[in-house]
Amino acid sequence: MPAKSSPDHDRLQQDYLNSHRGSAASHRQALRHFAAAGATHMIRVADPFRPYVTHAAGSRKWDVDGNEYIDYTMGHGALILGHSHPAVVAAVQQQAAKGFHYGENHQLEIRWAELISRMMPIAERVEFCAAGQEANLLAIRLARLFTGRRRILRLTQNYHGWADELVALGAPGSVAEYVTEVPLNDRRATERELQHGQYALLLSEGGGAHMAGQVPIDLEFQRALPELARVHGTLYCIDEVVTGFRDAPGGWQELSGVTPDLATIGKCAGGGLPMGAVVGRADVFEALNPSAPPERLVRHAGTWNANPLTASAGVAACSLYLDGRPQQQAAAAARRFRDSGNQLLRDLGIRGRFHGRSIVHLYLGPIERDNFDPDFGAPSTEPGQLLGTEYLPLSTALKMQLLMRGVATLRGGMFIFSAAHDQADVEQTLSALQDSLQSLLREGSIPATLRTPRPEAPDG
Numbered sequence: 316m317p318a319k320s321s322p323d324h325d326r327l328q329q330d331y332l333n334s335h336r337g338s339a340a341s342h343r344q345a346l347r348h349f350a351a352a353g354a355t356h357m358i359r360v361a362d363p364f365r366p367y368v369t370h371a372a373g374s375r376k377w378d379v380d381g382n383e384y385i386d387y388t389m390g391h392g393a394l395i396l397g398h399s400h401p402a403v404v405a406a407v408q409q410q411a412a413k414g415f416h417y418g419e420n421h422q423l424e425i426r427w428a429e430l431i432s433r434m435m436p437i438a439e440r441v442e443f444c445a446a447g448q449e450a451n452l453l454a455i456r457l458a459r460l461f462t463g464r465r466r467i468l469r470l471t472q473n474y475h476g477w478a479d480e481l482v483a484l485g486a487p488g489s490v491a492e493y494v495t496e497v498p499l500n501d502r503r504a505t506e507r508e509l510q511h512g513q514y515a516l517l518l519s520e521g522g523g524a525h526m527a528g529q530v531p532i533d534l535e536f537q538r539a540l541p542e543l544a545r546v547h548g549t550l551y552c553i554d555e556v557v558t559g560f561r562d563a564p565g566g567w568q569e570l571s572g573v574t575p576d577l578a579t580i581g582k583c584a585g586g587g588l589p590m591g592a593v594v595g596r597a598d599v600f601e602a603l604n605p606s607a608p609p610e611r612l613v614r615h616a617g618t619w620n621a622n623p624l625t626a627s628a629g630v631a632a633c634s635l636y637l638d639g640r641p642q643q644q645a646a647a648a649a650r651r652f653r654d655s656g657n658q659l660l661r662d663l664g665i666r667g668r669f670h671g672r673s674i675v676h677l678y679l680g681p682i683e684r685d686n687f688d689p690d691f692g693a694p695s696t697e698p699g700q701l702l703g704t705e706y707l708p709l710s711t712a713l714k715m716q717l718l719m720r721g722v723a724t725l726r727g728g729m730f731i732f733s734a735a736h737d738q739a740d741v742e743q744t745l746s747a748l749q750d751s752l753q754s755l756l757r758e759g760s761i762p763a764t765l766r767t768p769r770p771e772a773p774d775g
């Protein structure tokens with residue numbers, strides 16, 4: 316990929332440095348503390364660096380140099396209401412004045428659980444913890460005690476956290492002796508593994524692999540999973556840390572019509588403050604009951620479980636999720652962007668498509684099928700291609716091009732929408748996208764394999 320050394324790329328880097336001098340200074344300081352190239356999350360590592368942000372509101376955020384961005388990182392997906400929604404801010408401010416943490420029971424945790432179980436009918440019980448991955452770890456432990464089995468079955472490319480049994484198999488430094496992965500959407504392989512009768516839990520991401528379905532889960536496969544697990548004595552958990560309350564009040568379960576034994580939630584459920592929770596069948600949670608025999612008792616601690624500050628944000632946000640309006644607004648803005656973005660790709664003769672609901676993913680590569688349903692499908696069924704590893708440098712270049720034009724994405728090809736994104740945001744983003752792609756075309760960063768004769772015809 317020529318982008319790295321081309322004059323356009325160098326000019327872009329220089330322009331970025333010129334317009335981000337304050338961020339450059341902060342980056343130099345950060346390098347002294349944070350080993351990951353000055354970043355505090357691997358996805359925020361960037362060459363030369365990402366902006367240092369001072370404040371955010373609605374769909375926008377601003378950096379130390381006064382640059383304004385339309386924000387598509389949206390708290391890594393946690394902010395379906397947009398930044399600093401007034402109702403959530405008011406709730407947190409009031410609660411902060413009343414106390415951060417009582418080290419006691421409080422009524423907000425009950426209201427929060429009630430809202431969650433109203434939206435997610437499987438939630439006969441709710442167990443709060445501090446983050447999405449903690450919820451997945453707890454789901455694993457509960458399933459082990461419930462089934463008396465050890466092994467966990469996961470689907471490839473599905474992300475559940477960075478802890479040992481959640482991170483991709485073989486990740487350096489991780490131990491996952493009791494975890495098996497089968498290919499996403501491979502029903503026979505899943506069934507074959509479950510038949511061994513060794514699995515405590517089958518775990519899959521809501522919507523498919525990566526942020527609600529960068530690699531979409533096939534709906535037929537999805538709908539088969541609860542029964543496949545049940546007949547083989549395995550509990551089934553949907554990881555709704557991203558999709559929970561973002562896709563719909565009832566999350567991915569509502570959209571897909573699937574009823575798992577357990578679900579894990581996080582992100583949006585906390586209204587923007589850190590949390591996680593396992594929800595599901597009451598009998599599976601009996602291991603948390605202190606009267607359980609000692610050898611079957613899960614002693615679930617955690618300083619931050621349902622802390623009042625987060626609970627206040629969670630209650631305020633979940634109250635707004637109930638009628639599904641914020642979710643619909645986010646999805647409508649995303650749809651306008653996605654569909655116009657696809658027309659733009661066709662017009663520019665770039666082989667690629669946008670797909671997704673309130674999180675829109677850019678796929679670059681051969682279009683296997685152009686009549687896919689962009690809410691639930693993608694132009695390719697090949698996970699490796701959908702994950703875009705082949706075109707990573709291009710998507711990184713696109714990310715920088717967009718940043719320079721006031722559009723902040725975590726990856727160049729991922730746009731996380733919220734109810735705060737309006738028509739003006741969509742139009743400005745499309746215009747930034749068009750300029751960015753044209754610039755990448757001009758500098759020769761879009762390889763021939765991604766070019767089509769115009770007007771573009773689907774491959775195959």
Ligand SMILES: Cc1ncc(COP(=O)(O)O)c(C=O)c1O
Pocket residue numbers: 391446447448449451474475476477520526554555556557581582590591
């Ligand atoms: C599907 C999914 N599950 C779990 C997690 C982990 O959540 P947390 O980062 O809150 O631990 C994430 C984080 O992005 C996620 O996308």
